[in-house]
Amino acid sequence: MAVLSRSRMRKKMQRKEVGALSRDFVPVDGFVSFALAKLFWTKHFKMKYNDEKIKAAVRSSGRPLSYREKERQSMRLHGTGRINERGHLEIGGCDTVELARRFGTPLYVMDEELIRKQMRRYVNAFRKTGLSFQVAYASKAFCTMAMCRVAEEEGLHLDVVSDGELYTALKAGFPPESIHFHGNNKTPFELEMALDAGIGLFIVDNFTELSMLDRIAGEKGVRPRILLRVTPGVEVSTHQYIQTGQEDSRFGFGLSSGQAIRAVKEALQARHLILEGFHCHIGSQIFGTGGYKLAVGKMAALAKELRDRFGYLPRIFNAGGGFGIRYVEKDQPLSPEEYVEAIADAVRNSFEGLPLPEIWVEPGRSIVGEAGTTLYTVGTVKEVPGIRKYVSVDGGMTDNLRPALYQAQYEAMLANRALETPEETVSIAGKCCESGDMLIWDLKLPPVRTGDILAVSCTGAYTYSMANNYNRNRRPAVVFVRNGEADLVVERETLEDLTGKDRIPDRLRANPVSGGPALKVR
Numbered sequence: 433m434a435v436l437s438r439s440r441m442r443k444k445m446q447r448k449e450v451g452a453l454s455r456d457f458v459p460v461d462g463f464v465s466f467a468l469a470k471l472f473w474t475k476h477f478k479m480k481y482n483d484e485k486i487k488a489a490v491r492s493s494g495r496p497l498s499y500r501e502k503e504r505q506s507m508r509l510h511g512t513g514r515i516n517e518r519g520h521l522e523i524g525g526c527d528t529v530e531l532a533r534r535f536g537t538p539l540y541v542m543d544e545e546l547i548r549k550q551m552r553r554y555v556n557a558f559r560k561t562g563l564s565f566q567v568a569y570a571s572k573a574f575c576t577m578a579m580c581r582v583a584e585e586e587g588l589h590l591d592v593v594s595d596g597e598l599y600t601a602l603k604a605g606f607p608p609e610s611i612h613f614h615g616n617n618k619t620p621f622e623l624e625m626a627l628d629a630g631i632g633l634f635i636v637d638n639f640t641e642l643s644m645l646d647r648i649a650g651e652k653g654v655r656p657r658i659l660l661r662v663t664p665g666v667e668v669s670t671h672q673y674i675q676t677g678q679e680d681s682r683f684g685f686g687l688s689s690g691q692a693i694r695a696v697k698e699a700l701q702a703r704h705l706i707l708e709g710f711h712c713h714i715g716s717q718i719f720g721t722g723g724y725k726l727a728v729g730k731m732a733a734l735a736k737e738l739r740d741r742f743g744y745l746p747r748i749f750n751a752g753g754g755f756g757i758r759y760v761e762k763d764q765p766l767s768p769e770e771y772v773e774a775i776a777d778a779v780r781n782s783f784e785g786l787p788l789p790e791i792w793v794e795p796g797r798s799i800v801g802e803a804g805t806t807l808y809t810v811g812t813v814k815e816v817p818g819i820r821k822y823v824s825v826d827g828g829m830t831d832n833l834r835p836a837l838y839q840a841q842y843e844a845m846l847a848n849r850a851l852e853t854p855e856e857t858v859s860i861a862g863k864c865c866e867s868g869d870m871l872i873w874d875l876k877l878p879p880v881r882t883g884d885i886l887a888v889s890c891t892g893a894y895t896y897s898m899a900n901n902y903n904r905n906r907r908p909a910v911v912f913v914r915n916g917e918a919d920l921v922v923e924r925e926t927l928e929d930l931t932g933k934d935r936i937p938d939r940l941r942a943n944p945v946s947g948g949p950a951l952k953v954r
């Protein structure tokens with residue numbers, strides 16, 4: 433529950449920061465609002481989120497830190513992150529300055545222990561509910577073969593959304609029967625590939641796909657299991673680009689328009705499909721449980737209507753993902769346990785009178801987000817006198833598109849001088865020819881010098897997976913760190929990789945064709 437004064441709440445709603453139904457906001461007046469907010473801050477926020485992370489900061493064996501310093505560092509240290517005796521950031525027992533030297537920068541460093549811990553938290557939280565469940569990792573957040581191996585080892589299912597993700601999973605040896613295929617525009621090629629592989633389940637998004645899948649499955653003589661993706665008409669408070677549950681959404685069958693009911697009818701009539709139930713995903717980076725509860729309620733109402741009209745009972749209800757994480761101090765997500773408990777309670781209450789369906793979830797960000805740290809080398813440091821100091825790093829929107837796309841905010845520290853006092857405010861710029869390629873505005877750091885290693889925290893989700901080659905920059909390497917060992921799981925692209933798929937038509941060939949200077953390719 434959050435507390436807002438009436439005037440702030442009104443302003444937020446006008447700015448559309450607060451979807452009316454998305455979070456448990458309680459409007460109160462003046463002084464009461466201040467007092468309650470303070471109480472809430474101290475009891476809930478500080479205790480819940482800082483304690484564990486402050487402990488990590490305290491574990492640092494450098495000089496003793498003040499409470500403020502510990503708190504500040506707690507925002508940048510996650511999982512096994514600590515500051516070692518050399519005053520360097522260490523993750524998974526590996527000195528990040530050494531990692532930068534060994535693998536080059538930019539470099540994505542993934543804390544494998546934290547990834548596994550997050551996966552287990554979801555599974556254990558569901559076990560406690562006593563309900564039947566399934567946790568799938570939404571691989572769009574971060575998809576590599578090593579990551580698929582970790583998900584399988586932890587007993588999770590995998591959600592894929594393209595032939596590329598499916599191929600990665602299959603090549604990594606992920607069991608096809610534990611793969612769920614998502615997407616609003618699956619191509620015939622993708623459907624065939626998935627059917628040939630024998631994947632476990634399709635989440636069907638629209639009527640075109642429903643009939644196409646039925647037809648292709650018939651041609652192949654198979655009968656895949658499906659869920660129907662339903663758009664519940666729930667608008668959550670998150671960036672507009674990552675809301676998906678509102679009525680005007682390009683994902684799923686609309687509930688209020690009657691499309692969802694029609695889709696169930698068609699799916700039940702389809703000769704080559706097995707309808708297992710419904711799915712809904714209301715958005716991403718969601719901090720409250722109000723939206724989930726509302727969506728569950730609507731799904732249960734749909735289930736009751738279908739029972740009454742067609743005698744149909746869903747066996748599975750997939751509540752999607754979207755559970756938020758704490759990128760910066762102002763973010764106040766709940767824990768995986770709290771999200772799971774809220775969804776399980778809502779299902780128990782709303783499905784009363786119906787057989788309880790299996791509950792599935794598919795978190796992505798909350799499994800890998802905090803486990804990732806991106807290391808950069810500081811290049812130019814430029815002062816616009818009296819206005820701002822720009823610190824440029826050797827990556828940017830090519831390895832992390834989120835600030836440019838969603839105005840996403842991040843915390844960062846100097847990995848090589850982690851215990852020095854931040855005393856100047858700088859802005860971190862990427863290296864692309866775009867004014868919008870700014871990773872962080874107004875960040876407090878110790879005086880920054882060329883050659884410093886900047887560590888941006890919480891970059892495990894939607895960074896590597898959204899990386900691109902703009903300005904013909906190379907995509908960075910990814911390492912998994914654990915127990916003092918660093919394993920390269922994705923190599924850095926080479927210059928040769930950048931031109932590897934280029935072809936020069938004969939009429940454009942340079943003269944002489946095989947001449948020219950010797951080029952460095954690394």
Ligand SMILES: Cc1ncc(COP(=O)(O)O)c(C=O)c1O
Binds near residue numbers: 755
């Ligand atoms: C259908 C679906 N499921 C799961 C996810 C994972 O979301 P998140 O990474 O926010 O948990 C997404 C992405 O938002 C999605 O579109």
Ligand SMILES: N[C@@H](CCCC[NH3+])C(=O)O
Binds near residue numbers: 572716717834893894
């Ligand atoms: N790419 C988004 C999340 C996409 C969610 C996919 N449905 C992000 O970085 O926040």
